[in-house]
Amino acid sequence: MGKLVLIDGHSILNRAFYGVPELTNSEGLHTNAVYGFLNIMFKILEEEKPDHLAVAFDLKEQTFRHKMFADYKGTRKPMPQELHEQVPLMKEVLTAMGVPILTMAGYEADDILGTIAKRCQAEGEEVSVVSGDRDLLQLADTHIKIRIPKTSRGTTEIHDYYPEDVKREYQVTPTEFIDVKALMGDTSDNIPGVPSIGEKTATNLIVAYGSIENAYAHLEEVKPPRAKKALEEHYDMAVMSKELAQICITCPIPFAYEDAKIENLYTPEAYQYMKRLEFKSILARFDVQDMGGNSVEEHFWSVEDLSGAEQIFEKAKGAKQVGCQLILAENQVAGLTVCIGEEEIYTIPAAGFLTGNYLCDHLEELIAKRDPALEPVAVLDLKSQLPYLNLDYGSAVVDMGVAGYLLNPLKDTYEYDDLARDYLGMTVPSKTDLLGKQSLAKALEEELPEAVTCGCYMAYVACKAAGVLKERLEKEGMLKLYREMEMPLIYSLYHMEQAGVRVDKEQLKLYGEQLEGKIATLEQEIYELAGEKFNINSPKQLGEILFERMQLPHGKKTKTGYSTAADVLEKLAPEYPVVQKILEYRQLTKLNSTYAQGLAGFIREDGRIHGKFNQTITATGRISSTEPNLQNIPVRMELGRAIRKVFVPEDGYVFVDADYSQIELRILAHMSGDERLINAYRDAQDIHAITASEVFHTPLAEVTPLQRRNAKAVNFGIVYGISAFGLSEDLSISRKEALEYINKYFETYPGVKQFLDEQVKLGKEQGYVTTMYGRKRPIPELKSGNFMQRSFGERVAMNSPIQGTAADIMKLAMIAVDRELREKHLRSRIVLQVHDELLVETHRDEAEQVVQILTDRMKHAADLKVSLEVEAHTGDNWLDAK
DNA sequence: ACATTGTAG
DNA sequence: TAGTGCTACAATGTT
Incomplete structure (x- = not known):
């Protein structure tokens, strides 16, 4: 069995013309109706996936209705010129797509559609008739669906009518529908009705009597009297109207079902039309390779x-x-x-x-x-x-x-x-x-x-x-952001890449050799303790050795086996010396391969590493660093941070390192507008202690180290889009306790809670959240039906405006610093940016001035409700400048 | 190509 | 209900 879609060409074109805003291509052709028609057509094709398709159009010639009724004016009001000129265009486009166009002298499109629909139904096909004209509802049948597109609030919805749907909406069967129409008349089609009978009365009469003829036969019973009188006087007119409204389902249209078979709508000819009409979204449907190229x-x-x-x-x-x-x-x-x-x-x-x-x-x-x-x-x-x-x-x-x-x-x-x-x-x-x-x-x-x-x-x-x-x-709303932040930043990043950062090759080599020595020792010790040689770098082998052969209690599992991640091993380390050694081994090999060996490979002839700083990678607006990544050079662990000593300024120069203190929390204070948080951060020395003091209702001087640690974790958690689970993991406390901390925090800073909730709400409404400067972060996950995905989206909605605004401010600071250093012709240049930190290589003589410039430009890059604080240090290597 | 791990802010 | 705090990059091993 096949499926056929029939479209009422003029009707849909007409509907599209009034539904789609004015549209012209560069030749000045009006194209909105054709565009709207095609969109409706594609929508239906996608929904129904029919194997046959045809479109019927009216012709100018008089139809049998003119002969029946001398005053019959024709089916449509005169078309506006802008629509009229799109009719031939529409036909050309359809022809180019291989869609048959059906017309017949003496008949309207309705009659063609009706005839073919009934004919195909009889042959066992499923038929959909698409029209904007409700008169076609009379055609609805068991296997004939009438589809009427409705445009409301910009979106096109298609209403479907099988006979039962017609009945539900109009209380009458599709056949009776014409009688109702004929009684009430149809001004748009110039079909005269019976005076003083409206939709309500007409429907009641037909529901009661089934047809005009039968109602007339029972004229004596017809109520109200007004309707009885009208029907009596205008019965002939009513019958005539009914005949006019009746769609002819027996017109002698030559139609071979096979000719309407959809072969390939996306022909090169059609492609050329879409191109000429500049229908970009429709062009996207075409596979250009098949179009003989662009x-x-x-x-x-x-x-x-x-x-x-x-x-x-x-x-x-x-x-x-x-x-x-x-x-x-x-x-x-x-x-x-x-x-x-x-x-x-x-x-x-x-x-x-x-x-x-x-x-x-x-x-x-x-x-x-x-x-x-x-x-x-x-x-x-x-x-x-x-x-x-x-x-x-x-x-x-x-x-x-x-x-x-x-x-x-x-x-x-x-x-x-x-x-x-x-x-x-x-x-x-x-x-x-x-x-x-x-x-x-x-x-x-x-x-x-x-x-x-x-x-x-x-x-x-x-x-x-x-x-x-x-x-x-x-x-x-991002043009200013583009012109005043992103475009200038290109130059700042370029200057930074050009400058590169000097790395002491010899010292790095020495550092690597030291590591390798220790690694070799550890390696032997591990084999000894494990009782066999294996590849410690392979999580698979390591997992098998530890958790199967040695029977250590295993923690979480990964998709592929046991987890050997540091947090798992750390729990085992106190009890099992081999695990401790493995952790050390891991640390050392990481330092050696990624940093000692890794960085060495990037040192150029000039003794410097010219890494790339990428502007179009991160979701939040941060820049990223590759080849090598200079934004994750170790600092937290003693052994790792020693690497920073090999980052050195050239002779006669020093490093000035400047970093923002708590920039994200300050941004949170500003963006949330929470009075208490703003006050806390005004002039704050130890932000985490102040938070602890306020959250735990303890005088600042009496805040315990534990309270401070907890407050710090909560502060971080808030910025990341907190969850009780995450915080409990971080602090090794129960989920319940973690939740209590979070609640206490929100009680203390209600503005923060309100702000974070607002971000999630905005994210859900708009599909994105924004930074202070209008940068957008789309969050498609917020619409996900998957709890995990959606929760992730919610955390992103809370974090991105903060992280993104910090990135924006740093970008502004970088641009300002770079410009000033260059404008003043200083022997100083930014060599690294690490999200909230700038490393500047500066001539000794200028160091003091550069500290001033850096501090000033960074502090005043943005004007917030709290001050931005910057810590700047000078040193002969990166470590000492921190 | 993907998974795991570990660096950073 | 499950399963979780954000953003990156690189080395290594496994498929």
């Missing part, structure tokens, strides 16, 4: 001659919107791509006269001399290009990757294909699709045509996305 690729060019390149730069200079991208190999420029509008996208490989330098100089000039009346040059990843361009804060350039990050920080990548999909509704081949594992620079050198395609897409997407992303940022 037609924009027709405008991708490779330019290899000097005069060609000159012309491009000349033209780019005056173009309103330009997209560019330097193509970089290891340490050199392999090419430049430029997009100037829809049809001019160029890849210029660096070769011959077109040297890398030439290309960089021109790109630099294009940006540096950009006419302020034009849009800034759009690029994908500015920081990676800055080494080749002499640009600084405020240049006329925007980074599309960073913009994409602000709009959705949860994504893994912000490459051109991601941006094209998310913001242009285009499916374009990714770099990997085009080049596999090969680098773009390499492919360009080898003159692979795919390299030109890939390069051009980069410039094209940057260019096209610029307007869209700007609009979106504006709409979401």
